Each structure stands twice: as structure tokens, then as C-alpha cells.
Amino acid sequence: MKDAAPSMVLLSEYRAPDWCVEHLDLHFALDPAETRVESRIRVRRAERAGPGAALRLHGQDLELLRLEIDGKEPDPDSVTVDAEGLLLAGLPETAVIRIETSLRPEANTALEGLYVSGGSLCTQCEAEGFRRITYFPDRPDVLTRYRVRLEADAARYPVLLANGNRVDAGELPGGRHYAVWEDPFPKPSYLFALVAGDLACVSDRFTTRSGREVALEVYVEHHNRDRCDHALASLKRAMRYDEEAFGREYDLDVYMIVAVDDFNMGAMENKGLNLFNAKYVLASPETATDDDYVHIESVIAHEYFHNWSGNRVTCRDWFQLSLKEGLTVFRDQEFTTDCTLFGVKRIDDVQRLRAFQFPEDAGPLAHPVRPDHYAEINNFYTMTVYEKGAEVIRMLRALIGRDVFRRGLDLYFERFDGQAVTTDDFVDVMAEVSGRDLGLFRRWYTQAGTPRLSAGTRFDAETGVLQVDLAQQTPPTPGQKEKHPLHIPVRLALLDRDGSRLPAQLVDGPEMSTPAMSEWVLELSADKQSFKLHGLRKAPAAVSWLRGFSAPVSLDAGQGTDELAHLVAHDDDAFARWDAAQTLLRRAVIARVEGAIDATLEAALTTAMAALLEDSAVEPVLLAALLELPSHRELMESFERADPVAVDGARRAVEKAVFAPLAERLVARTPDRKRWDDGAFTAEAMGQRRLLNRILALRVAVGAEGAVAEAARQYREASSQTLAMAALAAVNESTDPVRGELLADFERRYRNDPLVLDKWFALEAGSQVGDGFARLERLLEHPGFRWPNPNRVRAVLGPFMAQNHRHFHQADGTGYRRLAGYLEQLDALNPQTAARLAQPLTRWQRLEPNRSAQMRAVLEQLAGKDLSRDLADVVQRGLAR
Numbered sequence: 001m002k003d004a005a006p007s008m009v010l011l012s013e014y015r016a017p018d019w020c021v022e023h024l025d026l027h028f029a030l031d032p033a034e035t036r037v038e039s040r041i042r043v044r045r046a047e048r049a050g051p052g053a054a055l056r057l058h059g060q061d062l063e064l065l066r067l068e069i070d071g072k073e074p075d076p077d078s079v080t081v082d083a084e085g086l087l088l089a090g091l092p093e094t095a096v097i098r099i100e101t102s103l104r105p106e107a108n109t110a111l112e113g114l115y116v117s118g119g120s121l122c123t124q125c126e127a128e129g130f131r132r133i134t135y136f137p138d139r140p141d142v143l144t145r146y147r148v149r150l151e152a153d154a155a156r157y158p159v160l161l162a163n164g165n166r167v168d169a170g171e172l173p174g175g176r177h178y179a180v181w182e183d184p185f186p187k188p189s190y191l192f193a194l195v196a197g198d199l200a201c202v203s204d205r206f207t208t209r210s211g212r213e214v215a216l217e218v219y220v221e222h223h224n225r226d227r228c229d230h231a232l233a234s235l236k237r238a239m240r241y242d243e244e245a246f247g248r249e250y251d252l253d254v255y256m257i258v259a260v261d262d263f264n265m266g267a268m269e270n271k272g273l274n275l276f277n278a279k280y281v282l283a284s285p286e287t288a289t290d291d292d293y294v295h296i297e298s299v300i301a302h303e304y305f306h307n308w309s310g311n312r313v314t315c316r317d318w319f320q321l322s323l324k325e326g327l328t329v330f331r332d333q334e335f336t337t338d339c340t341l342f343g344v345k346r347i348d349d350v351q352r353l354r355a356f357q358f359p360e361d362a363g364p365l366a367h368p369v370r371p372d373h374y375a376e377i378n379n380f381y382t383m384t385v386y387e388k389g390a391e392v393i394r395m396l397r398a399l400i401g402r403d404v405f406r407r408g409l410d411l412y413f414e415r416f417d418g419q420a421v422t423t424d425d426f427v428d429v430m431a432e433v434s435g436r437d438l439g440l441f442r443r444w445y446t447q448a449g450t451p452r453l454s455a456g457t458r459f460d461a462e463t464g465v466l467q468v469d470l471a472q473q474t475p476p477t478p479g480q481k482e483k484h485p486l487h488i489p490v491r492l493a494l495l496d497r498d499g500s501r502l503p504a505q506l507v508d509g510p511e512m513s514t515p516a517m518s519e520w521v522l523e524l525s526a527d528k529q530s531f532k533l534h535g536l537r538k539a540p541a542a543v544s545w546l547r548g549f550s551a552p553v554s555l556d557a558g559q560g561t562d563e564l565a566h567l568v569a570h571d572d573d574a575f576a577r578w579d580a581a582q583t584l585l586r587r588a589v590i591a592r593v594e595g596a597i598d599a600t601l602e603a604a605l606t607t608a609m610a611a612l613l614e615d616s617a618v619e620p621v622l623l624a625a626l627l628e629l630p631s632h633r634e635l636m637e638s639f640e641r642a643d644p645v646a647v648d649g650a651r652r653a654v655e656k657a658v659f660a661p662l663a664e665r666l667v668a669r670t671p672d673r674k675r676w677d678d679g680a681f682t683a684e685a686m687g688q689r690r691l692l693n694r695i696l697a698l699r700v701a702v703g704a705e706g707a708v709a710e711a712a713r714q715y716r717e718a719s720s721q722t723l724a725m726a727a728l729a730a731v732n733e734s735t736d737p738v739r740g741e742l743l744a745d746f747e748r749r750y751r752n753d754p755l756v757l758d759k760w761f762a763l764e765a766g767s768q769v770g771d772g773f774a775r776l777e778r779l780l781e782h783p784g785f786r787w788p789n790p791n792r793v794r795a796v797l798g799p800f801m802a803q804n805h806r807h808f809h810q811a812d813g814t815g816y817r818r819l820a821g822y823l824e825q826l827d828a829l830n831p832q833t834a835a836r837l838a839q840p841l842t843r844w845q846r847l848e849p850n851r852s853a854q855m856r857a858v859l860e861q862l863a864g865k866d867l868s869r870d871l872a873d874v875v876q877r878g879l880a881r
């Protein structure tokens, strides 16, 4: 490998910067073949630093043309050039440094720093892309004001954008023009951005609650200008919501979003100038599904919310990434819950957490929400930092209460505005406003692994007291053998026979007690703890545990089939109700994998599902979720080691056994297809379509009569992408020739529409029918396939690994070897995307022995190759036992 032992960055070695940057002037002479960057940095030695302190300027893959300090060439002895960049010694207390560098954007396929996408020039600087543009202290705790002048060919790049407000623009000789942008807010270099291109601007306005007029501008390729309405409407909703729910207001005169085809991430919150993967901007009912609409709205909101949680208050160092990401994910989840999906948003989020974060937390790449070391920071943009980070924030709110939490947030933004801070600072503020001791709670930031919670109750009929017993245990993770108890909020309620909640009084110790309530948050903070609920006249029929998924733990409450079925029928907490169904379904799949069909359980599930289908009080959107089995990824976590193909088979067999007897009821509960096929972005319409599509998928899966024909009809008659795509997905595992006909038709229709074509690539790559390897080869040779485009590569390799179990996990290891070959090829172009896609290959420890050995062998072979630091880091950690 290039870096046999990539050097480790340690949190314990953090030191505040010795130098502050007082101002930064950047001049770009833009050209795709060669761009010249002139930078003028005014620095001042920090008071705490000694006179001998050297100034570190990071730089990577740069051609240095000129270096001047205070107008003079520096003494060569005072300049060290090393792998990190430049180290300048012997500087006076203040100095002006001029640097000229040369870049080749066209040749930049890593998509970090300045690169070309479509016909535009654009940047991506988080986490460490700025050092690929110029030499600079490229660390998040160095904040300064930027003035940026862009010059380019006026015909080729009529639009010139950077952060902040545009203060000047004009013509230049030779058909060139320029624009000057000033950002009044000091920012770290990772938030810098520029865009130059021939783009259409779709605009709108927003008036903030204090009366500031803000221009909203979305920049896209000209032919996409009619697909921006949803993005703009989402942005306005997010801006209003942030004012109302979080008291945060926008602070510049313009807010710009630019859609880019080639992008490693979802989107980037550069101050005032967000860059977006086009996938998260462009939408019309004919080209985007409801899920696309929801994702776009949530990503737009997420990046907008960063203006405060990330930009105004930023991270001291990259170990604190969750300070901005966990908090901002929490904020965007709240937004989607309150504005769009309501009760089922929590279910969607828990599904994702269980399918992706729990396995990460149980595997070789496990790390705490606030890691304490890394070799490559790009590999820490993870589900743990983002989604588990958001769960930690949500628990904090559950513990201190909504109002106190909101006061804490206000204080946090006020106290740290314009500063780079830590997750400890955040928790300190919450401890201060609540007066609570959150010492133990902080362990959520430093301890990796998903806690296992066991729970039980004992009822004493004579005293009317229900004793609740809770115990926790976190399995060891790499580098953390020993685990300690966490502070876990467990929300619960007791249900009576008729489904109503039973009131009782929580008695905490001999003296303290609280008034009678019908829902409690128990705070588990030791290995084992018991709580007492007083004043019950009878034993509850069922305990509703972990309501709203009050903590990111895996729960074993040892509840029997009857109790869980009671919750499925009656629980008024949507998450707990859904989770009860998931537990029953999971048990049925596990039984089949272990070779013992639990016919009684499967029959009970059929009865429970039949009752739900008859119950008109269950909202369509919730019913759709209740009819869904746990995902394959999540089910794999139920076993120490498993055969992924067998798990997939068992999952399908349970689906068939439970739902085949309900074919008629499913038809009867199907929403009117014609009525809801309008793509309207309303909770009601989306809920009806979710149910419609879930039922269609179930009917095809169980082989119900006429179901495939109905799917074909739905596809052909659909006017919304949501119905068309669902019909294709429903038949994607069918051996009926209609599958091939429909997919071929779809490819013909959308051949020239990259975002829609990605959906076709994903369906083809994920299907297990026929010869999946031959199909994969054909996909990679398709004229629309491009290795440099991350969306396209992800659309093919992602579903192949995640859904095509029969081929990816073929017992002779062919799938693993193919994948490794592709990753090596991709790594030469785009290390970040290659490293991300390599993660499924690190799951070998959880596979049955034969596949485990095959996968490990492939990983070992990869380790012997000349890999990027990104991919080498994942491969090495993946191999550690």
C-alpha cells in the first residue's frame, strides 16, 4: 500500500493554533486546464504562542509558483516543504503572506478541492479539500473573513459565485469577466466554495421575521430549470421552520444552491453557497418518487440548518464532527416530522439506524460518536457520527425536557457564535440550563457499540405495585474491550385489555414521588436498576417499551406473542406499535433460518395483520410500515454468523406464509390508484401511495393471482414516478418475462435523464433473477455508465452488494472478487467513494465460515495493492480481528 501505516491523528494531541488569520484575499484566474490561485493571508501570532512558533500551511497536490512574506522572497532556510505542506519559521508577530499556486481542475477526479462537473467549475472543501486549492492553515478552528475575486471566460462561465455577498463585477479584456464576493462572517476553510458555469438561475424571495429580504437562488443546467420548484418551496419551509421551532434566522442577503452532477456527498453547507448533488435538488412528479421528494426536502433543510449549527458555531477539530452533524440531523428530523411525515418519520429513521448504524457499531469500523483517533477523516462521515449523534441529542432532550432543551440551544448559539467548539461545550450548556449532572451521559460520545437492554416486570396484585427491572450491557468494540453503563432514557406505558393506558405513580426512592401519569421516562444509569409503579388495580395486558425509540439500544423485553400482538393491535405510540410487529416478524424469520418453522407464530402474525387490514382507524402510511418485514441488513444482525442467502430466503418465506392467506383482504384495502396518481406532495397523498405500493409489492411477492399483471398495468398507466417505480420494484424479483419488458421500456424512456436512469441501474444491479454477473457486466458497459460519476457508480455497486445476495454472496466468492476489482479501479479515480463502497467487504466476521474466509481473502488481497489512504484505511481496519 502507498501508506503502509497511515499516520494517526489523535484527539489527545490537539493544540490550539499558534497563528490566527486576520484576513484572506483570494484571486482565481479560472480555467479547467490550468487555474491560477493567488492568495494573500494576513496572519498574527497568537498570544499564547512563543516567538519561535512556526506557521503550518497545509497543501496537497499543489504546484507552488510564488511565495512572498511581507513583499519579499523568504530565506530558504526558514521554509520547510514536507508531506503536509509548508512550515514557515522565523515570522514576525504579524505578516502578510502571498502565495501563488497552479491547479489542474480537469484532471481532478477525486472531486475534492477545485474540479470540473458537467461544464462547470466547482469546489468541495470539507473536510480537507481547501489544501488542494492553496496553502493555508486548513483546520476548522482557524476562522477568518474571505474576499474572493473570480475571473473567467465570460461566454463559457457567465455565472461566477462564491460565499457571502457579491460586491463588484465587470468586464475584462479578451472576453473575460470578473466578480468579487465578500463574506462578512468569519469562517473556516472547509466552508469556502466557488462555482463558475453556464447555469440557469431560478429565484424566489424570503422575508425573515425581522424583515430582512433574502434572495433565494437555485442554479441548475438550463434544461433542468423546470425541476426546481420543490427545492425552492422546501427551502422556504425550512427557513420559516428554523425561525419558529429553533429561533434561528438567516443572516446574508442571498442564499444560493447549486446542483452538481458529480458529487461525492449529498450536499455541502458552504456559507451562503450550498453545493448539492443534483439528486437532492431536481424533482418533478414525472421524474422523482415521493421518497425523492422527502429526501430533497430534508437535505435542503439540513444544509440550511447548518447555517447556525455548523457555520455560525463550528467544530474545533474533526473529532467534533458530530457537534454539527448530530445536531443538524436532529434538527432536520424534527422538521420532517413536524412538516411532512409526522408519526412515521420516527419509524423511517429507526429502520435506517438499525439497518446501517447498528451493524457499523457491531463491526470492525465501530467508533464512538466523538472518535479519538483517525487516519483519514473522510471515513468518519458515518452513520454513527450523524445518526447516532442525532439520537444522543434526542435523548438529551428527553432527559431535560423540551423547554429547557430549547433554552439550552438558544444559549449555545448565543455563547459560541463565531467560535469553533466541542461536543463537551454543547453538553456543558445543557447541564448548565437544566441543573442536571450530565457527567454519565457524556459516555454516549466516547463509548462505541449499541447497548443491549434487557427489561422485565413483576406485578404484585396485593400491593398494586409493578416492579420494572432494567439491565444494560454493551458488547466490546475494536479498541474498547471494557464497557461502562450509560445513562439511558426508557420511555414506557402500560396498556389495559382494551388498549387504553393505565395510570400509575412512579415512586423514585422512599421520599420522592411524582403524580400519577400514564407514561414515564425511566432513567437507567447503572448496570441494573429497578423502578416501582404504584397504584395499579390490575396487571397490565402489555408493556409498551421504549416508546418513540427513546434510546438507540437493542431491546429484549422477552414479551410473548400474545402481548406483542396486543401492542400491534392497540399501541397508541406509532413506533412501539410498529416495533411489536417487527419483533414478531423477526422471530419468525430467525426460526426459519434455524430450520424450525414456527407455524403458530406465523399464524398469529397472519391474524394480527388481518386485523390491521380491517381496522380503518389505522392510517394508510402507518399501515404500510406495519406490513413491512425487517430489512435483510437488519436481520443479519440477529445472528453471530449467518448465510446471507439463507436469511434472504427465510425472509421471503415468512412474507409468503404470513401474507398469502390475506390476498383478498389486501386487494380490499388497496387505495384507489387513479385517484392518488398525481404526485401531490401532501402527507395524505404520499401515505395512500405508500400503502398502495406496499400492497402491490406484497401481492407480487406472495404470488397472488393477477398481481404481476396489475403491476404491469400500474407501470404503463402511471403518471407519477412513485407509482411507476413501485411497479418496477414489485416485479424486480419476478421470473415473469414482463420484468424484462418493463425495465427495457424504462431504460428507453429515460436513457437521457441521468437521475432517473440511476433508478434503472439500481433495479438491474439489485435483482437476483437470472445471471446477475452477466447483467452487471452489461451495466458497466452501458453507454450511460461513467466511472467518474459517483451517483452512477453507487447506483450499480450499492444495490449489487445490498440486495443481490445470490450473486454478491455466491458461495465460491466470485461476487467478492468482482467487487474488489471494481473498487481498485475506482480507487484510482475517486478514493473517497471507493472507501465508502468498500464497507460491505468488512462484514466477513458475521458471515458463515466459508463465505467469511472468501471475503477475508479478498480483503487481504486488496491490502497488498497500491491503494489510496482512504481505501487503505477501511481495508486495514476491516481486517483487524
Ligand SMILES: [Zn+2]
Pocket (backbone or CB within 6 Å): 302, 306, 324, 325, 328
Ligand atoms: Zn451535515
